[in-house]
Amino acid sequence: MTALADIDPNEKLTRYLFEKSDIRKDGSLHWRALIPNKEGETSVFRISECSEGDVWVMGFPVAQTRGKVLIGRGDLIASNVLEVSLTLRRDEDARSRHADIIGWPEEKDRRQAIAIDLAEKVEPKKL
Amino acid sequence: MSTLATPIYSSPGFLSPSSRSSNEEMANLLRGEEARLTLPITWQRKWAVIDSVIDVFRKHHNPNWDGYGAVPLSESACKEAASFLKKLPLSVPNPDVIPNPDGDISLEWYLRKRLLFVVTFSGRGIISYAGLFGKRTKIHGTEVFSESIPSSVLESLCRLLSQG
Numbered sequence: 001m002t003a004l005a006d007i008d009p010n011e012k013l014t015r016y017l018f019e020k021s022d023i024r025k026d027g028s029l030h031w032r033a034l035i036p037n038k039e040g041e042t043s044v045f046r047i048s049e050c051s052e053g054d055v056w057v058m059g060f061p062v063a064q065t066r067g068k069v070l071i072g073r074g075d076l077i078a079s080n081v082l083e084v085s086l087t088l089r090r091d092e093d094a095r096s097r098h099a100d101i102i103g104w105p106e107e108k109d110r111r112q113a114i115a116i117d118l119a120e121k122v123e124p125k126k127l
Numbered sequence: 128m129s130t131l132a133t134p135i136y137s138s139p140g141f142l143s144p145s146s147r148s149s150n151e152e153m154a155n156l157l158r159g160e161e162a163r164l165t166l167p168i169t170w171q172r173k174w175a176v177i178d179s180v181i182d183v184f185r186k187h188h189n190p191n192w193d194g195y196g197a198v199p200l201s202e203s204a205c206k207e208a209a210s211f212l213k214k215l216p217l218s219v220p221n222p223d224v225i226p227n228p229d230g231d232i233s234l235e236w237y238l239r240k241r242l243l244f245v246v247t248f249s250g251r252g253i254i255s256y257a258g259l260f261g262k263r264t265k266i267h268g269t270e271v272f273s274e275s276i277p278s279s280v281l282e283s284l285c286r287l288l289s290q291g
Contacts, residue, residue, distance in 0.1 A: 018194040021225075028240050035228050037196040066194035108231070108247060109255035113267035116259050120241065 007088045007099065009079035013044045015122070016059045018068035022124075029074045029124040031115040034101075041100035046090065047075070050097075056127065058097065074122040084118045169217040176221040177209045180232065187226040197228035203250025204232045207272065211248065214276050219284060222246075236287055244287045246280060248272075258283055260290065 015033060017023065022033035036042045045062070047055045055073065063070040081088055081101050090099040104111050184205040191197055208224070211234070222234035225245070233247040244258035254277070257267040270277035 024237070026240065030225075031245075032225050032227065032233075037228060038198060039196075043195060063194065067191070068194035107255070107269070108229075108249070109257050109267040109269050112233075112245060112247060112255065112257040113265055116243065116245070116257055117265065120259075 007046070007078050007090055008048075009077070009082060010048075011046055011078040012048045012050075013076050013078060013081070013088075013099070014047050014055060014059075015042065015044050015074045015076070016062050016070060017072040017074060017124070018063060018066065018070065020071055022074075023072055023126060027124065029119045029122040031112065031119040033074060034115045034118050034122070035111065036101070036104045040104050041089075041102055042104075044076075044088075044099050044101055046097045046099055059127075070127055072124060072126045074119075074124045076118075076122045080118065080121040083121070084114050086114065086118070172221060173212060173215070173217065176224065177212050179224045180205050180208050180212070183224045183226050183232065192226070193228050195228060197226075198230035200226050200232055201230040201250045204230065204248045205250075207248040207250050207252075207254075208232050208234060211246070211254070211272065211276065216281075219288070236284065238287065238291045242287065242290055244283055254280070256280055256283065258287060260286060 017033055019033070022030050024030055034042055045055075045058060047058075050058070056070075059070045059073060078088055085103070086101050087103040088099050089102050090096070104114065184200050184202065186192075187197070187200040190199055192199070220236065222236050225233040225235050227233055227247065231247050231249045233245050235243060235245045237243040241259050241261055244256065244260075246254055246256045248254055252271060252273060253269055254272040255267070255269045256279075257265075259265055266283060268279060270279060
């Protein structure tokens with residue numbers, strides 16, 4: 001992985017979802033779905049120029065690798081990430097569509113506040 | 128007000144997903160359940176959410192429960208959340224119980240989009256909180272939690288509920 005600043009702010013991203021509770025009853029995304037892993041990364045995929053069907057098809061192997069069932073996804077654009085003072089790091093392999101949201105603060109309260117903020121900008125979609 | 132019967136919840140390993148109840152423990156549990164049925168409805172409601180904490184703990188005690196490398200939920204965090212709930216005024220509505228990928232557990236009051244308050248427990252005596260009260264008002268912070276619920280947390284909760 002390499003930190004690259006060349007992700008277009010308008011680039012579309014998606015976060016694949018595996019827990020039913022990640023999408024609230026009112027259709028909004030739960031902030032919990034964006035909390036980073038222990039390495040401080042929130043895994044996303046770059047989906048610009050992908051058809052709606054392709055985006056879903058890309059999600060199935062992701063779910064399979066993680067031993068989960070795909071239940072939905074949360075779409076956002078790269079600038080949403082920058083607006084909450086986080087950054088993006090895409091995979092070194094130019095063919096890979098994977099990227100991580102990074103730059104999360106260490107303090108849990110700040111991290112949660114940012115996740116709440118970012119979740120407001122995400123458009124969740126159920127499979 | 129009735130006295131709470133808490134033999135099971137106060138025992139050290141009550142959250143242990145692998146612990147097998149002995150006959151005596153089971154008898155205690157049944158006695159506890161019987162006592163709970165005689166409690167006022169507000170207390171029964173409170174115990175229901177403490178049961179949810181236990182349930183969430185049991186469902187999230189395996190590594191990678193979220194598919195993104197989550198850490199198993201911490202038993203001490205869950206006990207801290209249960210302790211917080213016991214101290215919460217009865218007039219406060221029950222929160223949702225949210226497992227966190229870092230092993231913490233959160234209690235969340237979600238009224239609607241942009242109107243929510245979350246308190247998170249790590250089991251180390253420090254609670255963190257974050258909330259959104261409309262489009263422009265965001266709060267977050269940390270507090271020591273031991274004997275009583277920090278006033279800043281209660282104030283934030285009241286602020287949220289007054290907007291409901």
